[in-house]
Amino acid sequence: MNERELLIALVSGGLSFVQYNRLLEAYGTLVDAASDEYKLFPKLQDKFNKKGIVPIGDFQCLSILDPHYPAKLHALDKPPLVLWYEGELRALDTPSLGVVGSRQMSKHTLKILDNMLPPLMAQGVAIISGLAFGVDKYAHELAVKNSRVTIGVLGGGLDDETFYPKSNLSLKTQIIDRKGLILSEYPPGFKPTKYSFPQRNRIIAALSDQMLVAQAAIKSGSLITAECAKKMRKTVLTPTVDYFEASVAGNRLLIEQGSPVLTDSHSLLSHFHIEANVSESKVRYLTLDELIAYFKLTDNIAGEITKLELLGQVEQSDGGTYKVLE
16 A cells, blocks of 8 residues: 555554654654554554454545645644545635534524525635534535535534435435535544533534534533634634523623624624625525515516516525525
8 A cells, every 4th residue: 555545554554643644753754663563653553454444435535645625624633634525615715604502402592594594605705614403504504405515514424324424414415416525534333422512513613714602601612613713813703692581691701702793794794894785784595486476476487587587686696596685
């Protein structure tokens, strides 16, 4: 095996970033280390001999040795040595907003995301999140609904057997179908643990140009992600919150620490230096069926939609959706 193949095989067997650096310090290359039977790490060697190379299957992978490895990840103290992925790597080239928050999303937070994310996505900004329950899932769903690019970073393997949560498997497929990207530093077959999710969070923070904490308690993974982003000098944003609600105590802390506060979609757009349209804060994105129901159209639907477009009330968006200006 060459250097890249050895790296992928060893990471699949459990090689850590620290161990990788020690091998390079001792031998110069993994190929030379392999010829010495990995004497520095007998436990890893034993595990590797028993497990062998984890089959990659239909999943592609990107190693830290590859020229297209995401440059943003080098800002991490311990960047992932290998990324397994499905979808379009080009999604990483677009401006991006990381969106994190509670798995028990409130109705207020849902309204905030409904208001703020579609106008930003319409300007070509990708949404990055963790494809978990609550805020993660809804942010991805908004991107899918509006046929926009979104990137999901997992805390486990990409394969159906270990993918978590199973209820989001169909969402994963929809993201890929819409030119999005799903990636993980964990090989196929890796079951997520309570430690792998915080590790996942640092990748979300590194890949995102800016970070939106939609809803966070004091002790939460969302604040871990926010701290990671701050260490890399990323702007961490928060919406206005209820000062008496425990579920957003983490947001209050961010505000006290100086995080910019978003009041509407205009303020979010301004952080990406995008000039908002006058009515952008009152925009809905609807499918054709939703549009028909919204305006209660019955006869000559195509003609009625044309009239609405001429009146400036409706604009056709990409992916067969319609932007309704209220």
